């Protein structure tokens with residue numbers, strides 16, 4: 001763990017990883033998030049796009065919605081969002097509008113995440129081992145740091161997508177595929 005992250009950051013990322021595991025167990029892309037203030041978790045969320053057939057049901061958006069209800073305000077000042085994968089453009093935009101102070105991410109999201117939109121003039125990327133950037137609006141700055149428990153977050157995603165590749169009929173018979181894999185793994189042990 002580098003200086004960028006504290007033991008408390010690690011504890012909170014573990015909570016986000018537990019949310020990601022819930023998504024994994026429900027055959028959703030395994031991304032989880034927790035929203036915190038002063039080290040206290042005020043909202044938890046995991047990806048639910050398949051279950052709801054709603055493209056906006058990302059872990060981060062669910063956390064923001066719960067956080068607004070908890071604080072009875074759309075301004076989530078002083079909150080830190082821990083998410084297992086770099087947020088997509090939608091979630092970044094919502095976090096900026098909600099005045100979130102900082103986002104700490106597990107692994108990068110090369111397809112839809114911060115690095116994919118670094119061409120935007122408002123995203124500044126420093127040359128460091130971790131990806132550390134800021135998004136600015138006219139009256140708010142949102143800091144984004146990637147790389148906390150990177151391996152754990154990435155391996156959950158890799159396991160999920162390798163399962164999808166192994167079972168191309170996933171969408172039509174997801175649960176039976178998962179059962180088959182579990183049975184197969186157990187029988188090999």
Ligand SMILES: [Zn+2]
Pocket residue numbers: 058060087088089090091092
């Ligand atoms: Zn998102």
